[in-house]
Amino acid sequence: IIRWHLERGEVVIPKSVHENRILENSDVFNFSLTEEEIKQIDSLETGTRYGSHPDDQERLAETSIRPV
Numbered sequence: 008i009i010r011w012h013l014e015r016g017e018v019v020i021p022k023s024v025h026e027n028r029i030l031e032n033s034d035v036f037n038f039s040l041t042e043e044e045i046k047q048i049d050s051l052e053t054g055t056r057y058g059s060h061p062d063d064q065e066r067l068a069e070t071s072i073r074p075v
């Protein structure tokens with residue numbers, strides 16, 4: 008999916024603390040996706056959000072970690 012984002016011209020900031028995952032995340036420049044693969048990934052978008060909206064300030068306030 009990192010490669011898909013790059014091919015769309017998007018900035019990708021993968022995160023991991025595990026060395027093997029960091030290496031896997033960086034191994035995206037030795038291949039490209041076919042037009043069919045891109046279409047298949049594009050078709051996965053349903054417009055449904057499964058988590059809270061990132062701009063929902065009330066929800067963020069409820070879930071924020073606060074000093075004790």
